[in-house]
Amino acid sequence: MSVERIRTITGHVVLMLGVAVSLFPFYWMVVMASNTTPDIFAYPPKLVIGSHLFENMGKVLDNVDFFGSMLLTLVAALSVTVLVLFFDSLAAFAFAKYEFPGRNVLFGLLLATFMIPAQLSLVPQFVTLAQFGWIGSLKALIIPGAANAFGIFWMRQYAKGAIPDELISAAKVDGAGFFRQYLTVGLPVLRPGLAFLGIFTFINVWNDYLWPLIVMTDPNRLTLQVALDQLNGIYGTDYSMVMAGALMSVIPLIGVFLIGARSFIADLAAGAMKF
Amino acid sequence: MAVNRIRQALPQYAAISPFFILFAIFGAFPVLFSIWISFHSWDGIGPMQWVGLEQYHYLVTDPKFWQTIGNTMIIWVLSTVPMLLLALVIANALHNATRFRTFYRIAYFVPNVTSVVAVTLVFGSIFSNNFGLLNAFLQSIGLGKVEWLTQPWGIKIAIATIVTWRWVGYNAIIFLAGLQAISADVYEAAKVDGASSRQTFWRITVPMLRPVILFTAVTSTIGGLQIFTESRVLFGDTSNIGGPGDAGMTIVSYLYQSAFIKNQFGYGAAIGWALFVLIVLFSIINWRLIGGNDDERVTSRARRRAERRIKQQKETADVR
Numbered sequence: 001m002s003v004e005r006i007r008t009i010t011g012h013v014v015l016m017l018g019v020a021v022s023l024f025p026f027y028w029m030v031v032m033a034s035n036t037t038p039d040i041f042a043y044p045p046k047l048v049i050g051s052h053l054f055e056n057m058g059k060v061l062d063n064v065d066f067f068g069s070m071l072l073t074l075v076a077a078l079s080v081t082v083l084v085l086f087f088d089s090l091a092a093f094a095f096a097k098y099e100f101p102g103r104n105v106l107f108g109l110l111l112a113t114f115m116i117p118a119q120l121s122l123v124p125q126f127v128t129l130a131q132f133g134w135i136g137s138l139k140a141l142i143i144p145g146a147a148n149a150f151g152i153f154w155m156r157q158y159a160k161g162a163i164p165d166e167l168i169s170a171a172k173v174d175g176a177g178f179f180r181q182y183l184t185v186g187l188p189v190l191r192p193g194l195a196f197l198g199i200f201t202f203i204n205v206w207n208d209y210l211w212p213l214i215v216m217t218d219p220n221r222l223t224l225q226v227a228l229d230q231l232n233g234i235y236g237t238d239y240s241m242v243m244a245g246a247l248m249s250v251i252p253l254i255g256v257f258l259i260g261a262r263s264f265i266a267d268l269a270a271g272a273m274k275f
Numbered sequence: 276m277a278v279n280r281i282r283q284a285l286p287q288y289a290a291i292s293p294f295f296i297l298f299a300i301f302g303a304f305p306v307l308f309s310i311w312i313s314f315h316s317w318d319g320i321g322p323m324q325w326v327g328l329e330q331y332h333y334l335v336t337d338p339k340f341w342q343t344i345g346n347t348m349i350i351w352v353l354s355t356v357p358m359l360l361l362a363l364v365i366a367n368a369l370h371n372a373t374r375f376r377t378f379y380r381i382a383y384f385v386p387n388v389t390s391v392v393a394v395t396l397v398f399g400s401i402f403s404n405n406f407g408l409l410n411a412f413l414q415s416i417g418l419g420k421v422e423w424l425t426q427p428w429g430i431k432i433a434i435a436t437i438v439t440w441r442w443v444g445y446n447a448i449i450f451l452a453g454l455q456a457i458s459a460d461v462y463e464a465a466k467v468d469g470a471s472s473r474q475t476f477w478r479i480t481v482p483m484l485r486p487v488i489l490f491t492a493v494t495s496t497i498g499g500l501q502i503f504t505e506s507r508v509l510f511g512d513t514s515n516i517g518g519p520g521d522a523g524m525t526i527v528s529y530l531y532q533s534a535f536i537k538n539q540f541g542y543g544a545a546i547g548w549a550l551f552v553l554i555v556l557f558s559i560i561n562w563r564l565i566g567g568n569d570d571e572r573v574t575s576r577a578r579r580r581a582e583r584r585i586k587q588q589k590e591t592a593d594v595r
Contacts, residue, residue, distance in 0.1 A: 025397045025401075040400075040406065041406040100284030101281055128301070229507075233511050239400055246392075246396045272452060
């Protein structure tokens with residue numbers, strides 16, 4: 001065997017070991033969710049998938065309003081995603097393709113907001129939302145995140161290269177106003193960039209924990225992550241049930257991710273290189 | 276004239292206004308307001324009581340606060356160092372692999388999109404003192420049990436493991452993009468010069484990856500200083516956020532506990548500012564260490580050297 005071949009095989013062995021470590025916790029989650037708690041607590045523990053999955057899932061549904069939480073989380077994640085895609089791409093289109101007084105200063109200001117950690121304003125944000133009477137309401141999850149600096153920065157980088165100036169000039173000649181230019185010229189070209197930003201936003205809102213923990217104070221209206229944490233807090237000793245809940249909360253998201261995984265990962269890497 | 280230009284640009288201003296309006300209400304105002312709150316003693320409901328710099332004075336003399344900074348730092352080091360090294364190894368292997376690339380990328384990236392709460396629950400069961408998989412494994416090879424979730428170090432290792440597991444793949448993908456951006460000519464030149472693979476790695480790959488390493492270091496630092504969910508969920512107990520002896524309590528956990536469990540809003544706001552200062556400080560340190568002038572020189576020297584060699588080789592090739 002040539003040195004080259006040995007090196008290739010070694011590389012794959014290393015990568016496969018990494019994949020095993022990367023995927024094992026998912027397997028273990030399924031093992032725990034499909035066995036009974038005494039089986040998991042036994043020594044040596046059961047390492048294979050059992051037959052109690054649906055029974056455990058049923059117990060989750062009996063104890064927490066799982067589908068209610070999932071619906072709430074879905075509504076919040078979809079709303080934020082749609083608003084972010086619209087507001088961010090519209091702003092990015094203006095920043096990337098038009099000259100207007102103060103453009104660079106405003107964009108600089110936008111970049112400066114990256115520096116502020118979310119936790120810095122956790123307390124005053126809560127107080128502000130309490131003044132608005134939004135605590136416990138979906139508005140608290142959706143509106144503060146409806147437009148963000150990251151998305152505008154991202155879409156602007158994308159729009160700069162992707163939208164040809166000639167197309168905008170042609171639309172202007174046809175008498176199209178700014179918004180019409182955005183709809184007919186901008187949006188179609190930006191679609192791949194929007195796909196990335198959409199998946200990214202959806203995943204972030206779905207997985208967010210600290211913010212919903214603080215603002216969703218009504219125990220009947222919890223997001224999935226908070227409900228899952230609560231399930232663990234109350235029934236923590238029933239491992240198999242908690243793991244069935246964890247599994248149910250993870251599956252839809254991994255589904256969304258796998259749909260666009262290939263280009264999503266490529267876009268993310270390309271974006272990091274631009275910083 | 277200027278007025279006319281501004282009037283013409285009204286649609287553009289309208290287009291960028293949603294972000295700025297939302298930022299003013301939910302970003303800028305809270306930041307300013309948090310300075311005001313941090314000068315008060317306030318439970319969030321009753322009247323605010325002016326205390327001046329009292330909260331900050333208490334903060335710097337509060338042993339719990341310093342403990343949480345220590346915890347956060349230890350967890351950050353325990354997670355970031357293995358995370359970036361492993362990511363570099365994986366990225367290198369991915370770069371050389373020609374088959375199964377898409378599969379590998381997706382498999383390495385899935386942990387990152389999985390929710391921290393679910394992941395923490397799974398790892399909590401793996402590290403569990405009595406019934407954990409890790410302890411079962413240690414017993415089966417004849418070693419004793421370790422009380423991972425009781426011992427101060429065990430707790431930190433458990434949290435750092437979760438962070439590492441979630442972010443290795445992400446950083447490997449970023450490193451991979453950096454590796455792919457290095458021109459093959461440079462490696463070719465090194466090969467012709469008879470450089471060993473170790474020399475190639477340290478003299479070419481690492482210096483040329485510097486901007487990417489800086490990116491991952493800055494993002495890992497900012498992320499590391501903000502760790503919260505892992506330490507909140509790991510112990511499954513809302514009244515005991517950081518675990519036994521608060522050994523897993525991070526800065527953000529302490530902020531959360533002070534403001535939203537003990538209703539000390541003024542103190543919570545002050546901790547927020549301390550966190551901000553730390554993040555700025557560490558970003559500057561990263562910048563200096565990895566992106567600083569000295570390294571700039573090293574890299575440009577490496578680049579010049581490589582360019583010279585390519586030129587020489589082309590010349591020799593021309594002569595032939």
